[in-house]
Amino acid sequence: MRERDNGNLFAVLSAGFPADRNGCCIDAGEGAWYSWDDVERASAMIANLLSRLALPRGARVAVQVEKSPEAVLLYLATLRAGCVFLPLNIAYQAAEIDYFVGDAEPSVVVCSPAHLGWIEPIARRHRVAHLFTLGVERDGTLLEAAAREPDRFATARSRADDLACIVYTSGTTGRSKGAMLSHGNIGSNARTLHAYWRWRAGDVLLHMLPIFHVHGLFVAIHGALLSGSRMIWRRRFDAQEAVRLLPQATVFMGVPTMYVRLLDEPGFGPQACRNMRLFVSGSAPLLPDTFRQFEARTGQRILERYGMSETAMITSNPYDGNRVAGTVGLPLPGIEVRVVDDAGRDCATGEIGAIQVRGPNVFGGYWRMPQKTKEDFTADGFFRTGDVGKRDANGYLAIVGRSKDLIITGGYNVYPKEIESYLDGLDGVAESAVIGVPHRDFGEAVTAVVVARPGARLEEGALIAALRGRIAAFKVPRRVHLVDELPRNTMGKVQKNLLRERYAS
Ligand code: MCA
Ligand code: AMP
Secondary structure (H helix, E strand, C coil): CCHHHCCCHHHHHHCCCCCCCCCEEEECCCCCEEEHHHHHHHHHHHHHHHHHCCCCCCCEEEEECCCCHHHHHHHHHHHHCCCEEEECCCCCCHHHHHHHHHHHCCCEEEECHHHHHHHHHHHHHCCCCEEEECCCCCCCHHHHHHCCCCCCCCCCCCCCCCEEEEEEECCCCCCCEEEEEEHHHHHHHHHHHHHHCCCCCCCEEEECCCCCCHHHHHHHHHHHHHCCCEEEECCCCCHHHHHHHHHHCCEEEECHHHHHHHHCCCCCCCCCCCCCCEEEECCCCCCHHHHHHHHHHHCCCCEEEEEECCCEEEEECCCCCCCCCCCCEEECCCCEEEEECCCCCECCCCCCEEEEEECCCCCCEECCCHHHHHHCECCCCCEEEEEEEEECCCCCEEEEEECCCCEEECCEEECHHHHHHHHHCCCCEEEEEEEEEEECCCEEEEEEEEEECCCCCCCHHHHHHHHECCECHHHCCCEEEEECCCCECCCCCECHHHHHHHCCC
16 A cells, blocks of 8 residues: 555645645744654654554553643554544543543553542553553653654554544433544545635644644644644633734634633734634634624634534535624535434425534444444434534524533533532432523533432532532533422423523523
8 A cells, every 4th residue: 555545644644744844833832842853753753652562453542631742742643553542631530531441441541640640540440551641841651651762653554444533522311422533534524624724835823722622633733734834832722822822823713712702802903813814613602793793803704613523524614705603604525414304304494403414524433332323323324413403595504502412611512411410419419400501701601400308408619519529620510509399391301491591690
């Protein structure tokens, strides 16, 4: 097989690296930067280390580290070695990590040095063969071990349908599901977006998203790599820092909360955006009001797109054509999207129905959940997204709701069932219902409604404190309302719509 026939995602991405390998690929500030040659060589060293471990075929490399350029190198090295990358949110606590490690059975776990104390026993209990650390100061045992390895590596040969990544997404039952994405799924989506959003040599991406999700890891990074573009790299989003750095950038990607926060910056305007050609928003609905305010302030029309962990990007507003506020645009080339009624028939224009998708981007299934996978695909191979929408006369898709009971807070997904099961396990709690209520900054805020057991005295602050440290901070309810009983319909089902109305303000 010739190199260009290799379906390995790294081979696909590195085809876009520039001829001059001495230019900057990742600029993390304060003199910390990697050239294209550095990326090639440092990822080769880590890939050599992984290969030396003689891992079984399809071995998972689970990674829970702070954002750093070296974390990207680890991602690329995992692809190069033919292993399966499994990114985990740095906010996850012990119970959450225990579940992921137990479910995915990784051969390698890489964690932040600060988490080693509590991750080590989890790794031991699940018989993880290799545990490394990776810090943000180029520190940790992973880089120490890789430093002894050669800096050339022949990227593993992969077929398009070989597994590249497992991305966990929260589940309606409370159990997270691992979406299995192949080299072909991710590579095809990267190439499609590269062309659709007109990535070009000389672009500069301001990268402020987390890299344990599809948005920051795939959508943003792959565009820059495929076009040989420099990334200005920051650990986290900070609106003031973004305003300072934007004049050096041409492309920015963010969740709606980031756009709301940029608009709150008094110094933000056309000057900051003078070299920008593209602002992309996704992961949560962008309010039409935010879209309009942004245009009025900067002259830039944010491009909103829609995707999922299971499918990467599905639709996008056009690059050249009209970007319509409140819509997620048109199906990307090569991807079929349909809106269907309960009987599975195509909805008419303007009619609301379930959104389904089919294409080379759609994942192969959920890790070790064949039944769940089967339920989520139609007989003709469309994936049921769980999102509800409608198409206008021009084919633009608008997402109007979700059939899945899901809260999206600041671009992070929270499944109420999971939080309810933690709340119900607390002393004195008889039952609970978790809902999302409108929130100016986060879009939706996680809110709990709790009923006490007879004779128990519960307090909002104590319940919130009890959840802190047990689950990731973004999942902890911002408010807990104590009630005597939950509203139920005649079938005995909790009427969350009534709770959402009652606590909306
Ligand atoms: C932080 N906190 C949050 C969130 N983030 N609470 C609710 N929702 C959140 N998203 C908590 C912190 O733990 C802290 O809690 C308190 O809120 C204040 O934190 P703050 O400093 O304001 O937050 P931040 O660190 O500035 O983070 C906000 C953020 C961040 C920048 C919006 O959440 C973020 O980077 N979101 C992006 C998520 C993302 O990339 N999603 C893509 C998923 P305390 O003080 O109590 O400790 S991929 C996807 O959805 C699909 C495929 C797609 O279409 O892209
Ligand atoms: P995840 O499972 O983390 O990949 O999140 C995917 C979900 O995020 C989708 O099913 C949608 O509900 C939501 N989502 C992503 N992009 C958008 C968008 N532009 N507008 C509304 N919802 C979105």
